[in-house]
Amino acid sequence: DAGVIQSPRHEVTEMGQEVTLRCKPISGHDYLFWYRQTMMRGLELLIYFNNNVPIDDSGMPEDRFSAKMPNASFSTLKIQPSEPRDSAVYFCASTSGGLRFFGPGTRLTVL
Amino acid sequence: RKEVEQDPGPFNVPEGATVAFNCTYSNSASQSFFWYRQDCRKEPKLLMSVYSSGNEDGRFTAQLNRASQYISLLIRDSKLSDSATYLCAVSSGSSNTGKLIFGQGTTLQVKP
Numbered sequence: 219d220a221g222v223i224q225s226p227r228h229e230v231t232e233m234g235q236e237v238t239l240r241c242k243p244i245s246g247h248d249y250l251f252w253y254r255q256t257m258m259r260g261l262e263l264l265i266y267f268n269n270n271v272p273i274d275d276s277g278m279p280e281d282r283f284s285a286k287m288p289n290a291s292f293s294t295l296k297i298q299p300s301e302p303r304d305s306a307v308y309f310c311a312s313t314s315g316g317l318r319f320f321g322p323g324t325r326l327t328v329l
Numbered sequence: 330r331k332e333v334e335q336d337p338g339p340f341n342v343p344e345g346a347t348v349a350f351n352c353t354y355s356n357s358a359s360q361s362f363f364w365y366r367q368d369c370r371k372e373p374k375l376l377m378s379v380y381s382s383g384n385e386d387g388r389f390t391a392q393l394n395r396a397s398q399y400i401s402l403l404i405r406d407s408k409l410s411d412s413a414t415y416l417c418a419v420s421s422g423s424s425n426t427g428k429l430i431f432g433q434g435t436t437l438q439v440k441p
Contacts, residue, residue, distance in 0.1 A: 251429070260433040261373065261416065274428060309372055318429065320372035 222321035224310050230327045236298040239324045242291055243312030251318070252285055252295050253309040261309070267293065300328045330355055333419050335432035343440055346407050350435045352417030353399045361420035362393055362400045366413045367434065373416055376402075407439045 223242040231237055243250045251266040265275040270287045278285070282301070287293040297304055305328050311320045335352045342348050354362075362379035377384065379391040379400050390403040400417055414434040421428050 253431075261431040263428055263430065266428070317375055320374070322372055 222310055222312055222319050224308075224321035224324050226324060227322060228325045228327075230329065231300055232329050233301055234299045235328075236296065237300045237304075237326060237328075239295040239297075239308050239310075239326070241293045241295070241310030241321060243293070243310070244314075244319055245291070247312035247314045247319075248290070249313045249315075250287060250293050251311040251313075252293070253311065253320075254306045255309060255323075256306045264295070297326075300326075302328045304328050331433075332356060332430045333417060333432040335417055335435050337433055337435060339436040339438050341438045341440060342407055344407060344409060346439075347403065347405050348407055348437060349401055349403045350415055350417075350437075351399050351401050352419075352432050352435075353397075354417075354419045354430075355398070356419070356421060357395075357398060359398075359419045359421055362391075363418040363420075363429070364389075364391055364400075364402050365416040365418055365431070367416055368413050373431075376415070404437075407437075409439050409441065412437055412439045 225240045248269050252264040253261050254264055255261045264277045265285045266273055267287045285295045307323045307325050309320050309323045311318050333354050340348055364376040365373040366376045367373040377386050377391050379393050381393055383392040388405045392401045414436045416434045417432045418429045
């Protein structure tokens with residue numbers, strides 16, 4: 219298995235632009251998590267899904283952030299419009315009730 | 330107060346030293362506890378779960394103190410390759426499928 223796949227690995231964009239981060243969980247995993255990591259705030263849970271349904275989005279910072287999971291093998295995290303303070307590493311993770319595996323992350327820089 | 334707190338360090342120790350990290354949590358209903366390791370510019374990877382009775386995996390020992398609401402990680406005979414950031418994680422549920430709240434991480438640097 220290839221593990222959790224995220225794309226792009228790096229994204230540099232300008233303030234005000236729309237950013238879409240993508241995640242493919244490990245096949246068979248029915249939980250998917252989006253995390254954000256910064257030096258100041260550490261690793262924060264943004265939202266998680268179970269069987270493609272959002273369960274808890276209380277960590278989503280504001281309405282500019284949205285996440286979808288149209289099927290069991292794909293999820294997106296969208297930021298529109300992006301701001302410099304959104305600069306961070308965004309991790310996707312998945313599990314089926316056992317170990318939680320993280321993807322390699324997307325390093326986002328908003329100028 | 331943060332839900333999960335760790336001393337960020339850094340802890341600078343010589344090879345062969347024993348080092349211990351603590352992590353405190355605020356939610357007394359927390360049921361599951363973990364230690365993750367994160368190398369520079371990499372994703373977190375599960376190091377070990379923490380069980381009520383304490384558990385050991387080679388040079389690593391994890392313990393849970395529910396009364397004082399903290400977990401600990403002990404590394405014996407530290408190696409250069411142990412240099413990393415160690416994150417504690419606490420789940421509010423009884424399994425690994427719910428919210429997992431991470432501490433800020435403790436940085437360990439093992440020197441020759």
